[in-house]
Amino acid sequence: MPGGSEKPRKLVWVLDCDAQQRDLVRLALAPRKLEVRPFVSVSEVVNALRKGERPDCLLVELKLPFVPGLDLVRKLKHEEKYKAVPVIVLTKDASPASRVEAIKLHVDAYLLKPFQPEELFKTIVKVSIREEPSGA
Numbered sequence: 001m002p003g004g005s006e007k008p009r010k011l012v013w014v015l016d017c018d019a020q021q022r023d024l025v026r027l028a029l030a031p032r033k034l035e036v037r038p039f040v041s042v043s044e045v046v047n048a049l050r051k052g053e054r055p056d057c058l059l060v061e062l063k064l065p066f067v068p069g070l071d072l073v074r075k076l077k078h079e080e081k082y083k084a085v086p087v088i089v090l091t092k093d094a095s096p097a098s099r100v101e102a103i104k105l106h107v108d109a110y111l112l113k114p115f116q117p118e119e120l121f122k123t124i125v126k127v128s129i130r131e132e133p134s135g136a
Contacts (some may be wrong), residue, residue: 004035009034010057010128011034011035011055012025012029012035012037012055012057012124013036013037013045013058013059014026014036014059014090015041015044015045015058015061015064015069016039016040016061017040017061017064018061021061021066022036025090026038027117028115028121029120029121039044041064042064042066042068042072043065043066045058045072054085055085056086056128057086057127058076058085058088059086059088060072060085060089060091061092062089062093062098062102063091069089070098070102070105074105086124087108088111088124089109089110089125090115090120091113108127111123
């Protein structure tokens with residue numbers, strides 16, 4: 001390849017029933033060369049996983065209409081083949097009980113909405129991209 005090999009774009013799945021929130025995440029991450037795939041329900045994510053698809057990072061809203069986001073996190077963290085998928089809770093739910101439950105499930109990060117784009121990007125990098133340390 002001319003000019004060296006390019007790294008493939010990292011894939012971030014966003015599970016949120018709010019279209020505006022999914023768009024905000026996409027707009028925040030697009031300039032940073034991250035591919036965003038939106039999901040509106042836990043069942044959509046589960047179906048994609050069953051097809052063998054896998055994200056580099058999963059952003060999950062806790063308050064979903066049919067199945068709570070933590071149910072998906074629980075499933076992922078208890079199945080060996082999905083344990084390594086980094087999970088970031090990105091939610092409006094600031095309750096201590098939800099935060100404690102997420103921590104018990106070993107989520108990689110817990111961010112509250114509204115989010116700052118730079119904070120979201122840095123958190124994704126921290127939990128999933130694992131850039132090589134520079135020789136400083």
